[in-house]
Amino acid sequence: MTVIRSVFRGCGAYLPERVMTNDELAKIVDTSDDWIQERTGIKQRHIAAEGEMTSDLAFNAAAAALDNAGLEPDDIDLIVLATATPDETFPATATRVQARLEMRNGFAFDVQAVCSGFVYALSVADNFIKSGQVGRALVIGAETFSRILDWNDRTTCVLFGDGAGAVVLEGQEGKGTSDDRGLLSTHLHSDGRHHDLLYVDGGPSSTRTTGYLRMEGNKVFRHAVVNLADVVREALEANGLTPDDLDWIVPHQANKRILDGTARKLNLPSERVIITVDHHANTSAASVPLALTEAVDDGRITRGQLVLMEAMGGGFTWGSALARW
Numbered sequence: 052m053t054v055i056r057s058v059f060r061g062c063g064a065y066l067p068e069r070v071m072t073n074d075e076l077a078k079i080v081d082t083s084d085d086w087i088q089e090r091t092g093i094k095q096r097h098i099a100a101e102g103e104m105t106s107d108l109a110f111n112a113a114a115a116a117l118d119n120a121g122l123e124p125d126d127i128d129l130i131v132l133a134t135a136t137p138d139e140t141f142p143a144t145a146t147r148v149q150a151r152l153e154m155r156n157g158f159a160f161d162v163q164a165v166c167s168g169f170v171y172a173l174s175v176a177d178n179f180i181k182s183g184q185v186g187r188a189l190v191i192g193a194e195t196f197s198r199i200l201d202w203n204d205r206t207t208c209v210l211f212g213d214g215a216g217a218v219v220l221e222g223q224e225g226k227g228t229s230d231d232r233g234l235l236s237t238h239l240h241s242d243g244r245h246h247d248l249l250y251v252d253g254g255p256s257s258t259r260t261t262g263y264l265r266m267e268g269n270k271v272f273r274h275a276v277v278n279l280a281d282v283v284r285e286a287l288e289a290n291g292l293t294p295d296d297l298d299w300i301v302p303h304q305a306n307k308r309i310l311d312g313t314a315r316k317l318n319l320p321s322e323r324v325i326i327t328v329d330h331h332a333n334t335s336a337a338s339v340p341l342a343l344t345e346a347v348d349d350g351r352i353t354r355g356q357l358v359l360m361e362a363m364g365g366g367f368t369w370g371s372a373l374a375r376w
């Protein structure tokens with residue numbers, strides 16, 4: 052049986068120039084480098100410059116991904132941009148990226164699933180490709196969380212950073228087996244009852260302000276380890292695979308302890324988990340493509356390997372995307 056698979060043709064990433072260390076944060080709030088590293092694994096984060104917007108970060112990552120794929124903007128039919136920090140309430144930040152790329156074809160829109168946004172966006176783009184409606188899609192995760200942080204709240208402001216990552220997906224024929232290259236499956240979940248554990252206390256329809264991020268971190272932590280282990284098992288079972296078959300897990304980079312806890316629950320050696328949270332902190336929808344791009348660029352992820360991406364975030368939302376690179 053012949054099927055259409057969304058094959059990864061290229062990837063790229065962008066981090067703003069300005070680096071903020073834990074020691075710098077310790078001058079703003081009552082925290083320490085020791086506490087942050089021990090509880091989260093984070094050493095530093097990147098912060099967007101004054102006037103540098105989510106669309107700027109997204110554009111740079113998208114341009115890098117297109118370059119890596121050897122393609123031009125007009126080779127792309129669709130842009131799906133995952134973000135919880137759009138430039139403006141509307142239009143979609145994806146359309147700004149489309150304009151900056153001078154892309155005259157296709158269509159562009161945003162997806163909002165906070166930290167799971169990139170996995171959701173991959174799933175959306177994959178379905179457009181599998182249906183035959185588009186041939187190639189640019190899938191971007193980009194955030195400027197520094198703009199929605201309460202810099203007086205030490206329980207949240209130390210955890211997040213700004214950044215962007217992107218991939219180019221291309222429809223190619225596969226045999227319909229797990230040996231095919233490209234996305235093998237995506238699984239998405241949400242449970243709106245957990246709104247109060249992780250949300251932003253503002254928005255156009257409620258307070259007419261942008262608001263600040265609020266989180267009950269330890270409750271989110273407990274849900275994250277359980278949901279992420281479940282969603283990994285779900286992806287493996289759906290494809291008739293076991294944890295041993297996985298070459299790499301590319302998780303949402305929120306906290307090193309969550310990544311270690313999930314790997315332990317699955318009996319997966321930590322050497323097969325891509326960890327980049329130490330140098331860019333939690334970049335929400337950007338974290339999976341940032342980690343993916345780093346591991347591809349440094350030669351860890353190679354063609355033909357089995358890669359499982361997973362994420363969990365506000366909503367709650369969570370999900371996985373299993374791919375053969």
Ligand code: UT7
Pocket residue numbers: 081082083086087090091166205206207209210267268269270271272275305306309333335363364365
């Ligand atoms: O990406 C979306 C998903 N988000 C996440 O996955 C985040 C999940 N949660 C976490 O990563 C962790 O829960 C945190 C890193 C947020 C917190 O770690 P924790 O081990 O759960 O700590 P805690 O919240 O239980 O706080 C322990 C102590 C508290 O002091 P007391 O009450 O024991 O005296 C906090 O006030 O640590 C204190 N604390 C801090 N101390 C120094 C909280 N934040 C800080 C800080 N510096 N920045």
